[in-house]
Amino acid sequence: MSMRWVGVFLMVSAAAVAQSAPVKAEDALAKARVFRYDEMPVRKMGNGGEMRQITQGVLASGEAVALHESVQPAGAVPSPLHVIQHSEFVVVLEGTVEFDHDGKTERVGPGDVMYVAFGTRHRMKNVGDTPAKYLVVAVGGDVKK
Secondary structure (H helix, E strand, C coil): CCHHHHHHHHHHHHHHHCCCCCCCCCCCCCCCCCCCHHHCCEEECCCCCEEEEEEEEECCCCCEEEEEEEEECCCCCCCCCEECCCEEEEEEEECCEEEEECCEEEEECCCCEEEECCCCEEEEEECCCCCEEEEEEEECHHHCC
């Protein structure tokens, strides 16, 4: 399975496991489906990066979930340290990033997973010489519609 489809697999698997509880039929996560890579909206970032929105919604079990893929070019200025009001799992697909959080910095590479707890002040910086691509799975808190 290619790394770009890991997020799709996680999303479809979570939705399939949670389908027994009631949700609104119009919700994007009400039933299992495939999110096509070439149909995902892309937003250009000020530092030359891109964010590809995969989906956002509520699982049948009640958790708000949002997925997106981000790409930071080599040498890009990272976003400033910021605090989130949800939790995130971030899977590095390509490249090398530094994960600044809780007063420390950790180097993270392909296949590694970062966990950003609710309320954590953090940022990710591409420290490699190639683009850094990572998948963000946001859960709960302010990811609700």
